[in-house]
Amino acid sequence: xxxxxxxxxxxxxKSTGSQSLLKASGGLAGCLILLGALIALNIIxxxxxxxxxxxxxxxxxxxxxTRKVLRSLEQPVTLKLFFNSSSAEVPVYLKNYARQVxxxxxxxxxxxxxxxxxxxxxxxxxxDEEDWARRYGITGRQTGMFEPPIYFGLVxxxxxxxxxxxxxxxxxxxxxEYNVTRLVHRVTHPEKPVIGVLSSxxxxxxxAPRYPMPGQPPPQNRPPWLSFRELRDDYELRxxxxxxxxxxxxxxxxxxxxxxxxxxxxxxxxxQFVLRGGRLLAFLDPMSAADQExxxxxxxxMPQTASNLEPLLKAWGVGYDPAxxxxxxxAITRIxxxxxxxxxxxxxxxxxxxxxxxxxxxxxxxxxxxxxxAGALKDETSQDLTFTPLVSSSDGAVMMNAFSAQFGREALRxxxxxxxxTRVIAARLAGKFKTAFPxxxxxxxxxxxxKDEEKKDEAKDEEPEEDKPAGFTEGTSSxxxxxxxxxxxxxxxxxxxxxxGTAVHTPMNDNLNFLANAIEQMAGGAALSSVRSxxxxxxxxxxxxxxxxKARDEWQARENDLTKRLQxxxxxxxxxxxxxxxxxxxxxxxxxxxxxxxxxxxERRMGKxxxxxxxxxxxxxxxxxMRVKVINIALMPVIVGLVGIGFAVRRRFK
Numbered sequence: 001x002x003x004x005x006x007x008x009x010x011x012x013x014k015s016t017g018s019q020s021l022l023k024a025s026g027g028l029a030g031c032l033i034l035l036g037a038l039i040a041l042n043i044i045x046x047x048x049x050x051x052x053x054x055x056x057x058x059x060x061x062x063x064x065x066t067r068k069v070l071r072s073l074e075q076p077v078t079l080k081l082f083f084n085s086s087s088a089e090v091p092v093y094l095k096n097y098a099r100q101v102x103x104x105x106x107x108x109x110x111x112x113x114x115x116x117x118x119x120x121x122x123x124x125x126x127x128d129e130e131d132w133a134r135r136y137g138i139t140g141r142q143t144g145m146f147e148p149p150i151y152f153g154l155v156x157x158x159x160x161x162x163x164x165x166x167x168x169x170x171x172x173x174x175x176x177e178y179n180v181t182r183l184v185h186r187v188t189h190p191e192k193p194v195i196g197v198l199s200s201x202x203x204x205x206x207x208a209p210r211y212p213m214p215g216q217p218p219p220q221n222r223p224p225w226l227s228f229r230e231l232r233d234d235y236e237l238r239x240x241x242x243x244x245x246x247x248x249x250x251x252x253x254x255x256x257x258x259x260x261x262x263x264x265x266x267x268x269x270x271x272q273f274v275l276r277g278g279r280l281l282a283f284l285d286p287m288s289a290a291d292q293e294x295x296x297x298x299x300x301x302m303p304q305t306a307s308n309l310e311p312l313l314k315a316w317g318v319g320y321d322p323a324x325x326x327x328x329x330x331a332i333t334r335i336x337x338x339x340x341x342x343x344x345x346x347x348x349x350x351x352x353x354x355x356x357x358x359x360x361x362x363x364x365x366x367x368x369x370x371x372x373x374a375g376a377l378k379d380e381t382s383q384d385l386t387f388t389p390l391v392s393s394s395d396g397a398v399m400m401n402a403f404s405a406q407f408g409r410e411a412l413r414x415x416x417x418x419x420x421x422t423r424v425i426a427a428r429l430a431g432k433f434k435t436a437f438p439x440x441x442x443x444x445x446x447x448x449x450x451k452d453e454e455k456k457d458e459a460k461d462e463e464p465e466e467d468k469p470a471g472f473t474e475g476t477s478s479x480x481x482x483x484x485x486x487x488x489x490x491x492x493x494x495x496x497x498x499x500x501g502t503a504v505h506t507p508m509n510d511n512l513n514f515l516a517n518a519i520e521q522m523a524g525g526a527a528l529s530s531v532r533s534x535x536x537x538x539x540x541x542x543x544x545x546x547x548x549x550k551a552r553d554e555w556q557a558r559e560n561d562l563t564k565r566l567q568x569x570x571x572x573x574x575x576x577x578x579x580x581x582x583x584x585x586x587x588x589x590x591x592x593x594x595x596x597x598x599x600x601x602x603e604r605r606m607g608k609x610x611x612x613x614x615x616x617x618x619x620x621x622x623x624x625x626m627r628v629k630v631i632n633i634a635l636m637p638v639i640v641g642l643v644g645i646g647f648a649v650r651r652r653f654k
Contacts, residue, residue, distance in 0.1 A: 062107050063365075066181045070108065073115040077184055079105055080155040081120045082133040089147050097170040098152065104176060105154075108184075116184070123151045137164050154180065158187040163233075171497055171506045178513075186234060193523040194250055195231065198240040198266075199257035200307070201294055203228050203488070222294075226505055227488045227515050235523065242266060247273040253522040256282040258291060258307040258485045264442035267311055268471075271436050274312075275475030279522040282309060285485035286322045286375040287402040289492075306402065307485065315436035316429060317385060318481060319378030325402045326374050326423045330394040331355065333370065347405045348372045349393065350509070351425070357390050360428070362480075362517045366510040370492055373405060375483030376423035384432040390480070391426040391514075399423070426482040426514075434474045441471060480518055487511045 083098045084090050102120065109118045123130040123140075125148045133140075133151045140149020154165045163186045165179055172179075197204055205224035223229070231237060240247065240254070245265040247254060254273055259282070262270075274280050285291070286306045306322035313320050325347055333348040351369045358364055369391050376399060379387040398419050486492050493511035497504050507513070 062111055063177065066108075066177060067111055069181055069185055070112040070116065073112060073184075073188060075158050075188065076115050076117060077112075077187060078117045078119060078157045079108065079180075079184075080132075080136070080157065081105060081118070082123050082129070082136075082138050082151045082153050082155070083120070084124070084148075084150050084152075085120075085122050086124065087148065087150065090150055093170065094150075094152065097168075097173070100173075101154075101168055101176065104180070108180065125149075136162065138166050141167070154183065156183045156187045161187040161190050163187045167504060169497075169504045169506075171504065175507070182234065192234065192236045193252040194238055194248075195235045195519060195523065196238050196240045196247065196251040196254045197228065197257065198242060198244070198254065198259060198270075200242060200260045201258050201288075201290055201485070203257050204237060204239055225488060226490050226494055227512050230512065230516070231519065235519070245269055247278065249276075251278060253279045253281060253519060255519070256280070256284075256309070257488065258283065258285055258288055259309060260307045262309075264311075267309070268437050268441050270309075271312055271315075272471055274433055274477045274479060275435060275472035277475060277477050279477060280479045281482075281518055281522060282479065283482045283485045283488065284308060284320065284322070284375065285373070285483070286325050287373045287405065288485045289372055290486050290489040311436040313481070315434055316479070317379075317381035318387070318427075318429070319380050320375060320481075320483065321399070322375065323402055324375065324399040325405045326371075326376050326393050326397050326425065327400050327405070328393040328397040328423075330396050347400075349374060349425075351391055351393070355392050355394065357388070357392075360388060360390060362428070362521055363390050363514070366513055366517075368509040369514060370487060370509045370511060371425055371484040372486045372492055373402065373484070374425045374487075375402075376425065377427050377481060377483055378424070379427075381429065384434070386428075386430050388428040388430070389424045389426070390428055391424075391482075393423040393425065395422045396420045397423045425484060426480070429479040429481065430477075432474055432476050433479070435472060437471070438473065478522065480522070488515060 081102065085095070085098065105118050109116045121129040121132065123133045130140075130151070133153065136153070136155045138151055138153030138155070140151050142149055152168050154168060156163050163183050165183060168176075202222045203225045206222040224232075228237065238248070238251070242259065242262060243266065245268075247269045251273070254270070256270070270280070284307045288307070308320070308322045310320075326349065327346050328349055329346045331349040331351050332344040332346045333350045335343065335345045335348050349371045351371065353367060356363045356366050356369060371391075376393075376397075381387045398421075488511065490505075493507060493509060494505040495508050497506055
């Protein structure tokens with residue numbers, strides 16, 4: 001017989017086993033349901049493309065300018081991305097960047113609401129996709145002698161119009177949105193505005209003379225400056241001679257680059273172009289490094305003729321001294337001098353956000369402008385014109401002679417420390433302009449009396465002509481004046497890199513964006529000018545810069561004190577030397593020895609203090625770096641751990 005307690009025990013065990021199985025089945029079913037819900041949620045979220053951009057600069061959000069261009073599309077545009085996604089030879093970093101590019105292009109497709117289609121191609125060797133890539137001008141880049149080429153480019157097609165970005169380089173990631181938007185705009189607007197370029201420098205390139213001078217090295221072709229080479233994709237650039245007496249009426253915008261010693265006829269032509277509504281962009285310079293390097297005397301320190309538009313600026317009410325440059329200790333740039341010595345130059349300015357107008361569309365998205373040896377503009381306009389600063393120095397800037405500024409910090413000791421103020425380097429003028437030639441066009445001087453008599457006789461025989469219309473005396477327009485030319489020069493705005501055997505250029509600052517924005521705004525393409533870059537170039541460490549500036553100010557104060565003491569010692573020595581008899585000229589008296597010893601003691605003390613300044617600067621920077629590392633490495637894991645512990649404690653008490 002089965003004992004009753006044993007039977008009860010067996011029944012309890014069966015019941016417990018059934019409950020455990022039921023719990024396990026329920027847990028497994030719950031996990032499966034949760035997994036299915038997560039998969040469904042991911043699918044739904046993937047189709048909805050809901051995104052939350054938490055980056056400070058909204059790196060993953062299309063700008064308003066891009067959305068405006070996409071909303072204005074009247075014809076569908078097809079974007080064709082060519083990339084060897086299946087190739088094992090493609091570097092990992094390039095595959096990651098290709099995924100980022102694809103993600104950005106999908107944002108274009110969503111924002112265009114059906115007017116942009118995206119097609120991706122994998123141009124494998126000897127495939128039709130490879131043939132299409134070559135047809136569109138996307139050439140493969142070799143990674144090795146026997147490796148297949150890598151294709152990574154973008155093509156936009158709209159009707160019969162085609163345009164391409166032959167190489168998508170990761171080093172120019174911050175320009176990705178601008179380049180893609182410009183590509184879309186180019187195929188949807190095949191007509192190009194006409195831009196006139198008048199310059200004393202070879203900004204549009206220069207062909208080598210066919211017959212060089214005897215004894216001279218063989219000349220070479222000069223390529224266009226990159227800043228203007230980029231513009232040729234979107235505009236028709238037309239060269240205007242510096243000796244011209246008339247500006248073509250079909251020009252949309254006129255760009256002046258370092259206009260030196262223009263004749264009155266040329267100045268009058270520019271004056272009339274502005275008064276009839278033409279838009280002008282003028283780059284002047286008190287001392288152009290690009291001019292020095294382009295001249296036959298390149299490499300020698302020789303005074304250069306400054307560029308100026310004196311009659312026009314005077315009529316418009318803009319003050320400008322072509323003999324002075326801006327010195328700003330708060331906007332220094334570290335450069336290498338001709339003697340290979342590295343120094344912080346306060347005349348080679350790096351101007352950041354606080355020096356750039358945030359309220360103007362042209363400069364609102366710019367982060368950094370570099371201006372070597374820039375001049376300054378003054379607002380002396382009348383109530384008919386508005387003077388809007390676009391780029392300025394800090395409020396601690398001073399002015400100094402342009403030629404002396406070439407010689408580095410040694411030439412900066414005698415600057416008047418009291419004349420500190422904000423200096424405007426670039427400004428926009430808008431409103432009603434008045435002519436700089438109220439008496440009409442300049443008259444040709446003719447001293448030949450016989451020719452005058454012949455002209456009078458011919459005039460008597462000819463029938464009277466109708467009066468020619470007089471020139472404009474005033475007119476409404478817009479003018480941008482920049483007191484620096486070198487900001488457009490390749491050496492000061494881009495860095496050349498090698499990308500699989502192809503030379504690519506990455507911007508060092510926003511100089512090119514400033515020119516592109518200005519011309520796009522002048523030529524009527526304001527939407528493109530508001531397209532920002534997707535990130536900052538070399539985002540500065542503001543705290544480190546502030547520490548360096550504080551140390552630099554302290555260093556400069558100690559150095560000035562030491563220099564002052566040296567001058568006082570020398571003056572005292574000269575005074576004591578003059579009091580000695582003739583036979584004692586070469587003998588040091590006690591007072592002279594004491595003065596020299598005192599100065600030497602001061603010099604040693606100052607040297608120790610300057611070393612202490614450097615030591616404190618390094619210590620403060622290292623402490624700041626350590627705090628940043630602790631926050632980045634330790635703080636976030638600690639926060640995540642505390643959240644997990646809190647969640648566990650909360651569940652335990654429940």
